[in-house]
Amino acid sequence: MDITESRQLTASLEDYIEAIFWIVSAKGAARARDIAKRLGVKASSVTGALQVLAKKKYVNYAPYEVVTLTSEGLEEAKRIIRMHEVLRDFFVNVLGIKSKIAEEGACKLEHNIPKPIFDRLIEFMEFIETCPRAGKYWTDKFIKQCNLKKARECEKCIEQSIKSFKKERTMTQTSREITLADLMPKEKGVVLKMNRRNSVTKRLADMGVVRGALIEVERVAPLGDPIDVKVKGYHLSLRKEEAVNIIISRG
């Protein structure tokens, strides 16, 4: 029953992993002191946590050395950060909470969200962003869509939304198919079709890149490759050759 032996993470250990991720992102590697400062604890507490995390193989750690995440640690960090960001986005973009409070709130809640609620929250946020309806009729429809797992009604809804968005957006590529590679940073689109079926599209499907999914371009590298996108709260980096196979519709 010794938690030290298992892969399990407590809320507090997740906080350490998250902190290490950000420090490593910013500075290449983390020192105990950086972690202590970021989390507001004493260095001795950090040492203890690092020893546990090292035993669980989430961090590369040796006494008096700098700390980095193992690949497992990185996986965990990404999972935690995704939770955090989805919550924060919900607080900021939907509830209109100030970003500082939203950030704090996301920190407190990120470790405790049951998966089905988390997933549904993402769907809900996407629904809000793509469906031009409201009121009881609207939430009912959302709920029905989620429960029945057939997106029929909502596809109509999304398409309608896309149409009206297109009207607003005058004369931009209305005649030919556009792909994910055509989007500019900050633009969003709804996936209409995945042109090829192979291991790459399968991996993308696992991450949420499926028909009907809302996808947002975050950054595009100088030559249009790679393209960083956000889908269902995941941050993905796609090759341009993958992106051109994803037919989308602006929205």
Place this chain on the structure above:
Amino acid sequence: MDITESRQLTASLEDYIEAIFWIVSAKGAARARDIAKRLGVKASSVTGALQVLAKKKYVNYAPYEVVTLTSEGLEEAKRIIRMHEVLRDFFVNVLGIKSKIAEEGACKLEHNIPKPIFDRLIEFMEFIETCPRAGKYWTDKFIKQCNLKKARECEKCIEQSIKSFKKERTMTQTSREITLADLMPKEKGVVLKMNRRNSVTKRLADMGVVRGALIEVERVAPLGDPIDVKVKGYHLSLRKEEAVNIIISRG
């Protein structure tokens, strides 16, 4: 720094208070065993928690005796349960989560929600229930309304909503003012006006009964007095003489 001495409550102690509240509601008083069973802990853990809660004056406790909440404990219980219910309602009514998972999720999160986020969540849920719009325009409006503290735009929105609801609801008291006392259980309304200003209306205002607030009738006693209502997640019991001074509009 000993928490035993202060009024402060840990998440776990809040769980005990909540459990005691429900058991007392159902059976008049709680025994250690009931609490242990409800929370899935051993009786010895319950004894420990009860001793701490008794020291903090949240429960009436003596060894080998039944347990009840003090008035302070009751206050706390209500606060916690309100958190719980608002979260659960959000999960069920907005996200469409199954009630068992929603219940579990509310339990996990109820102790950690920052107040501003909690308050805004309630506003958001009310907005969804009263405003017949959707899409970005719609959430933008919601956020603007919350931020600017002037409900102008949304009042229009609410009135419009009320109008369309009224159309659906044929020939019911469309010509004269209706008050909270006219609503049937399960009916909802939006507060249009508070007819008197006195200490009672002030207390109601503190609980969220103000112009524009969504109010729902839960139960009405045989002679129409008292009336149990829900506002902003609070459960209130109003005298009929108070209710007739609250002018509302069905919605």
Place this chain on the structure above:
DNA sequence: TGACATTCTTAGCCAATCCTAATAATGTTG
């Protein structure tokens, strides 16, 4: 390079929250 400052680890402590096992009180029933 040696002295001093900073950083990190170790060791030991405390509080919260659970546990088990033993014991005490209370309830039930032939």
Place this chain on the structure above:
DNA sequence: CAACATTATTAGGATTGGCTAAGAATGTCA
């Protein structure tokens, strides 16, 4: 009412996650 069953308490232990204080390792600079 005595024996047995149930329930509650106490005592003692584990785990988690923080702390302080002392000392070891590392870094800096005259």
